[in-house]
Amino acid sequence: MRLPDFEAWAMFACVVEHRSFSAAAASIGVSKATVSKAVARLEVSLGTTLFHRTSRRLALTDAGQSLSERAARILAEAQGAEEQARDAAAAPTGLVRVAVPMSFGLAHVAPAIADFLAAHPGVEIDLTLSDAKVDIVADGIDVALRIADLPDSSLRARRLAPVAIRIVAAPAYWEKRGRPTHPADLGHHACFVYTNLPNAIWHFRQGAEEVAVRPAGPLATNNGEAMLPALRAGLGVARLPDFLVDADIAAGRLEPVLEAWTGAGVALHLLTPPGTLRPARVEALIEFLSERFRRLCQPR
Structure with a gap:
């Protein structure tokens, strides 16, 4: 049995996340040539081109776009497995990318993030505030909050509280x-x-x-x-x-x-990418936000 080239898949996911071979190499701590060779090796193995490369622009091909979510999942699963295998008493460390609605984020999430950072000094937060719908897989988001009547999707969703x-x-x-x-x-x-x-x-x-x-x-x-x-x-x-x-x-x-009339089943949801394993820093933030917002909004 021929094993998958997990290193190449992980490096492909990093290039997609950073939109650059150079930035991906810097984040991993290897040379750009190493990343380029790994992606080329994966392309040969798959029999397809993953990126359109020019001197000014790097863009995913259709095949690369369809495989990027799986690559991100492979990388996240591996990172989560490594962190779970470490000492459970170790404090969470590293970067967590978070996307939240603008007004709710300013009023409620920003103060919550401040409290979380005070309790977890080893964690860094990249907080995006926008009312536009964010593609959390393509944009490399670890945790997102949405206020909506949430449709079915491949994302993992946790309903935190109803919103009147x-x-x-x-x-x-x-x-x-x-x-x-x-x-x-x-x-x-x-x-x-x-x-x-x-x-x-x-x-x-x-x-x-x-x-x-x-x-x-x-x-x-x-x-x-x-x-x-x-x-x-x-x-x-x-x-x-x-x-x-x-x-x-x-x-x-x-x-x-019209207070006697109810609208759609709008609620505050916490979303994460597909997959069952997550880094400890992400799990810590998920539990913190879930507890913080579970009873924030109550139906009338």
Whole structure:
């Protein structure tokens, strides 16, 4: 039986992660020639080209793209196996790449990361804040948080907490335009649109009745927090998670409506790439964030 060239697979994964033979070599601590030879060896073994190489650009071929996730998984499994085999009492060390939504990340994840780093001085965090959907495998992300009605995928997902979604506007807006008594009434209101959703439709449910509303209005943005100034100014209606609007509701700046209607099953999820073995530093962060956020958001 001919064994797989695990070293070549690992070096291929590093090149994909760093988008460069030179950067991959530096991260591993070997020469660029060693990495180049390993990838070439893998290409010969597979009978296909993995990269398009020019003097200015390095890009994956279709075959390289399809194999990159498996290569990343092989590398992660090996790293996880090595770390699990080490002394269990050893403190976690190394880099963890984390991707989180912008507003939730600033308000809640950044303080949590500060506490985690204080408790684990050997760990480094590369934190990406973006409301855009991140490909955690292709981008080399170890841990991601998403607030969504999560579809099926090959990613490992842990549901941490439900997130209440509320329909809000300024009291002055409701006084001027009238308070809706049914979700269908929102079709006649100035509704702000969250552009990161692939299908900008608001879904509602009450008992056996289900209603879908397509919002339209004067503001479209890829960040929910960016809607708040226009909301407070009485310019429209938004559908936002409670952690963004609770303070404004408590202060009387915003007023919720249609509270008897529930939306889609939105929740805070923690996602990791496929695979069962993870480095100790990643496991430590997963457990820390899971415990921190499990009861953060409660249904109303």
